[in-house]
Amino acid sequence: MHDKVPYLDLPAQIRPLRKEIDAAIARNLDACSFCLGPDVVQFEKDFAKYCGSEHCVAFNSGTSALHVALLLLNIKQGDEVITTPCTFVATSWAISYVNATPVYVDVDDATFNLDPNLIEKAITPRTKAIVPVHLYGHPFDVDPILAIANKHNLPIVEDTAQAHGAKYKGKSVGTFGAMSCYSFYPGKNLGAAGEGGALITNNAEYAKRARSLREHGSTVRYYHDEIGFNYRMEGIQGAVLGVKLKHLAQWQEARRRVAHRYHELLADTPLRLPREPAYAESAWHLYTVRHPRRDELKKFLDDNGIGNAVHYPMPLHLQKVYAHLGHKPGDFPVAEKAAGEVLSLPMYAELTDEQIQRVVSTVKKFFAKK
Numbered sequence: 082m083h084d085k086v087p088y089l090d091l092p093a094q095i096r097p098l099r100k101e102i103d104a105a106i107a108r109n110l111d112a113c114s115f116c117l118g119p120d121v122v123q124f125e126k127d128f129a130k131y132c133g134s135e136h137c138v139a140f141n142s143g144t145s146a147l148h149v150a151l152l153l154l155n156i157k158q159g160d161e162v163i164t165t166p167c168t169f170v171a172t173s174w175a176i177s178y179v180n181a182t183p184v185y186v187d188v189d190d191a192t193f194n195l196d197p198n199l200i201e202k203a204i205t206p207r208t209k210a211i212v213p214v215h216l217y218g219h220p221f222d223v224d225p226i227l228a229i230a231n232k233h234n235l236p237i238v239e240d241t242a243q244a245h246g247a248k249y250k251g252k253s254v255g256t257f258g259a260m261s262c263y264s265f266y267p268g269k270n271l272g273a274a275g276e277g278g279a280l281i282t283n284n285a286e287y288a289k290r291a292r293s294l295r296e297h298g299s300t301v302r303y304y305h306d307e308i309g310f311n312y313r314m315e316g317i318q319g320a321v322l323g324v325k326l327k328h329l330a331q332w333q334e335a336r337r338r339v340a341h342r343y344h345e346l347l348a349d350t351p352l353r354l355p356r357e358p359a360y361a362e363s364a365w366h367l368y369t370v371r372h373p374r375r376d377e378l379k380k381f382l383d384d385n386g387i388g389n390a391v392h393y394p395m396p397l398h399l400q401k402v403y404a405h406l407g408h409k410p411g412d413f414p415v416a417e418k419a420a421g422e423v424l425s426l427p428m429y430a431e432l433t434d435e436q437i438q439r440v441v442s443t444v445k446k447f448f449a450k451k
């Protein structure tokens with residue numbers, strides 16, 4: 082019996098970096114700069130540069146960054162925000178936290194991202210912003226969405242939580258909208274040793290107010306200009322992220338290699354494989370395939386030691402928490418069909434060719450069985 086292939090192998094990522102990470106944490110401990118501090122400031126500079134953006138404001142999570150992004154746009158009760166039902170729930174949390182209403186628009190069948198052709202129909206006089214997601218690390222089709230946003234004078238907040246290093250027509254995602262929000266949850270392409278997030282923007286006013294909102298609505302200690310939050314990034318996370326950022330480009334290359342290998346080896350299976358449209362350079366956060374017999378395939382992979390996961394089993398418009406929006410099955414058929422068919426295979430920079438072969442041969446065994 083072969084070893085299992087884990088869905089995610091964080092120990093394999095950390096092992097070769099242990100010395101560097103240990104030294105960075107030790108420096109941070111010696112300096113006792115635990116909340117924000119120089120390591121976070123340095124990481125903000127480095128990550129802004131990596132993204133090709135002027136400002137980076139570090140947060141304690143991607144969810145907090147998204148919340149603050151909507152506060153910066155003064156979105157409030159009675160406002161509507163157009164977004165996707167095909168994402169992790171945190172995208173919608175931000176809209177709910179400011180008491181606005183998420184207005185879902187169905188996704189494109191090929192990319193799982195907002196379908197630009199359906200957005201205009203959803204715009205009303207109450208619409209105040211669009212929050213599209215670069216799901217699984219695949220860039221959404223920026224140009225047509227930007228054209229609609231500009232025509233209706235609506236700001237875009239890009240949810241780049243899964244898309245570190247992705248490019249649209251050669252330019253980093255996250256630089257097209259008014260701002261974008263990243264997550265550094267440990268399993269992300271760039272992950273902290275705990276929670277973390279960032280807001281990226283070219284707008285100095287947004288960056289300034291974001292810094293205040295993350296720190297109790299304060300720019301001068303113990304003087305508070307508005308209701309704020311404790312959304313600060315921890316110093317240790319800044320130190321660890323600073324080390325890992327240096328390896329990100331190389332990890333992205335490795336993810337591309339894994340994706341291409343899967344493409345080659347799975348091409349002759351009945352699975353529908355993810356593709357990069359001509360405009361996209363994916364971050365390959367996930368390698369998500371589709372098949373109508375997803376649940377059976379999932380069980381077969383589970384039984385045979387191949388890690389896998391479903392992102393996501395229920396679109397947001399059908400979640401109990403959003404029942405008050407009054408949606409029913411059939412409202413967003415493309416998102417609903419995807420939720421029943423998607424399955425993410427192991428995808429990380431450290432995945433070996435032998436492990437990829439094992440994943441593929443197990444998938445092939447499943448289809449050979451019946």
Ligand SMILES: Cc1ncc(COP(=O)(O)O)c(C=O)c1O
Pocket residue numbers: 142143144145168169171172214240242243263264265266276277278
């Ligand atoms: C698409 C998306 N948006 C937002 C978030 C929230 O980020 P965090 O977990 O850092 O709060 C995540 C990550 O989990 C995500 O995948």
